[in-house]
Amino acid sequence: MTAADRLAQQKAWNWYDWANSAFFTTVLSVMFAPYMITVAGKAAGCVDADETCSKTVELLGLHLAAGSLPSYLTSFATIASAFLLPVVGAFVDRSHHKKRHMAGYAWAGAAFGSLLFFLEGDNWQLGAVAVVCASILAGCSLVSYYAILVDISTEEERDRASSRGWAWGYLGGGVLLAVNLVMFLAHDTFGLSEGLAVRLSLLSAAVWWAAFTIIPFVKLRDYAPRNQVGVGGSVWTSSFGQLLRTLKDLRNYPMTLTFLVAYLFYNDGIQTVIYAAATYGEKQLKFGTSVLIGTILLIQFVAFGGALLFGRLAARHGAYRLIKAGTFAWMVIVVVALALPEKNVALFLLVAVAIGVVMGGTQALSRSFFSLLIPRGREGEYFALYGAAERGTSWFGTLVFGLTFQITGSYRPAILALIVFFVLGAVFLARLDPVRGIREAGNAVPEPVAGV
Incomplete structure (x- = not known):
C-alpha cells in the first residue's frame, strides 16, 4: 500500500472517532445521568426527583438509591466490558472483516x-x-477500530494518525454537544419541554453514531489476519484459545505489561479529573450552570487542538517522552486546581484549557504508542486488554475522590488525592524501556523513539 493509499485509509478511519464520540459526550458524560436520576426518582416516590433522593428502586432483586443508579449502571457496564472485550479482540484478530x-x-x-x-x-x-x-x-466496536490502525499505518505514521483520529472525535463530540446544549437551555424557545429536549438529545447521539459510521464502513478496506498462531476448532473456540494464550504470553512482553499498568493508573486519574471537574466547580468553587457548561465545551474543543499539537510534537520527540511529560503536567494541573479561589472564572477556564490540551495529547499518543508494543497479528486482543485496563479500573479514581471527600468534608483534598494516580503512572513509565518493548513485539522502532 502506497503512502497516499494509507493516508486515504487513515482519513476514512478518522470518521469513526467523529461518529462514536457523540455517544460518549452527549449521553455518558452530560445528559444521561441527571435525567435518569430524575426518572428513577419519580419511580421511587421522591418529591423533587433529584440527585439527593435516597429512596430506592428495585433492580434484579437489589434495592438501589435512585440518585446512585447511573453510577451503578456505568460500573456494571465497565466491569462486564473488562471480561468481554478480550474475547471480542481474539475474534477480531482471526477475522478477515475487522470493519464489519x-x-x-x-x-x-x-x-x-x-x-x-x-x-x-x-x-x-x-x-x-x-x-x-x-x-x-x-x-x-473500539477494539476493532483500534486494531485497524495497525493495518493502515506504518510505525512512523502511527502517532500522527492516532492524534488526528482523537482530534476528529473531540471535534465531532463537541459539535453535537453544543447543538444539544443549545436545544436544552433554550427548550422553551423551540416549543419543547425540558424532558423532551433531553430525550431528543439522547436520540440525536444514537443517530449521529449510526449515520457517520457508514463513512468508514464504506471507505475502509478489509485486511487479512497476519501471523496467526494455529488453534484448533471453530473461529469461536479458537478465539477463546487465543485469549488464554495471550494472557500467558503477556509475561514474554514485560515492557508491554509495564505500559498497561502505567496506563491503568494515569488514565484512571484523567477520567476522574474529568468526572470531578463539574462537581468541584459547582460545590467547591461556587460556579453556576452556565460557567460549567461553557467549561465542558471549552475542554472539548481545546482537546481537538491538543491532540493535533501532541501529534506534531511526537514526530520530533516520540510519543513516549510526551506521555511522560503529560503525566507531570497532570500533576501540576491537580495542584493548581487545589489552590483555585472561589468564583474566579478566568483562572478556572485557564485550568480547563490546560486540561483540554494535555487530555487530548496523552490519550491520542497512549493509543499509538501501545500499538507499537503489540506483536503483529494480535492487535485486536491486545487492544482489548488495553480497553479492559481502562474500563475495569475506571471506578477506582472516583472511589478515592468520594472517600477523601467523606473523610475530610472538602473537595479540595479530594481533588489533590488524585495526584497519586499520576505519580504511579509516571513511576511505571520511568521503568519502561520503549525501544526494548517495540523490538520485543517485532515492530520497527520509529526514529524519534530510537533517540530516547
Whole structure:
C-alpha cells in the first residue's frame, strides 16, 4: 500500500472517532445521568426527583438509591466490558472483516442508544438496559477500530494518525454537544419541554453514531489476519484459545505489561479529573450552570487542538517522552486546581484549557504508542486488554475522590488525592524501556523513539 493509499485509509478511519464520540459526550458524560436520576426518582416516590433522593428502586432483586443508579449502571457496564472485550479482540484478530465487526457493534450500540428516547415518566428500566448494552457494544466496536490502525499505518505514521483520529472525535463530540446544549437551555424557545429536549438529545447521539459510521464502513478496506498462531476448532473456540494464550504470553512482553499498568493508573486519574471537574466547580468553587457548561465545551474543543499539537510534537520527540511529560503536567494541573479561589472564572477556564490540551495529547499518543508494543497479528486482543485496563479500573479514581471527600468534608483534598494516580503512572513509565518493548513485539522502532 502506497503512502497516499494509507493516508486515504487513515482519513476514512478518522470518521469513526467523529461518529462514536457523540455517544460518549452527549449521553455518558452530560445528559444521561441527571435525567435518569430524575426518572428513577419519580419511580421511587421522591418529591423533587433529584440527585439527593435516597429512596430506592428495585433492580434484579437489589434495592438501589435512585440518585446512585447511573453510577451503578456505568460500573456494571465497565466491569462486564473488562471480561468481554478480550474475547471480542481474539475474534477480531482471526477475522478477515475487522470493519464489519466495528460497524456491526456500532450499529447495534446505536440501536440500543436510540431506546433512551423512551426514557420518560417513571419508566427507567428500559433506559437502564439500553445504556448498559450501548456502552458495552461501544467498547466492542473500539477494539476493532483500534486494531485497524495497525493495518493502515506504518510505525512512523502511527502517532500522527492516532492524534488526528482523537482530534476528529473531540471535534465531532463537541459539535453535537453544543447543538444539544443549545436545544436544552433554550427548550422553551423551540416549543419543547425540558424532558423532551433531553430525550431528543439522547436520540440525536444514537443517530449521529449510526449515520457517520457508514463513512468508514464504506471507505475502509478489509485486511487479512497476519501471523496467526494455529488453534484448533471453530473461529469461536479458537478465539477463546487465543485469549488464554495471550494472557500467558503477556509475561514474554514485560515492557508491554509495564505500559498497561502505567496506563491503568494515569488514565484512571484523567477520567476522574474529568468526572470531578463539574462537581468541584459547582460545590467547591461556587460556579453556576452556565460557567460549567461553557467549561465542558471549552475542554472539548481545546482537546481537538491538543491532540493535533501532541501529534506534531511526537514526530520530533516520540510519543513516549510526551506521555511522560503529560503525566507531570497532570500533576501540576491537580495542584493548581487545589489552590483555585472561589468564583474566579478566568483562572478556572485557564485550568480547563490546560486540561483540554494535555487530555487530548496523552490519550491520542497512549493509543499509538501501545500499538507499537503489540506483536503483529494480535492487535485486536491486545487492544482489548488495553480497553479492559481502562474500563475495569475506571471506578477506582472516583472511589478515592468520594472517600477523601467523606473523610475530610472538602473537595479540595479530594481533588489533590488524585495526584497519586499520576505519580504511579509516571513511576511505571520511568521503568519502561520503549525501544526494548517495540523490538520485543517485532515492530520497527520509529526514529524519534530510537533517540530516547
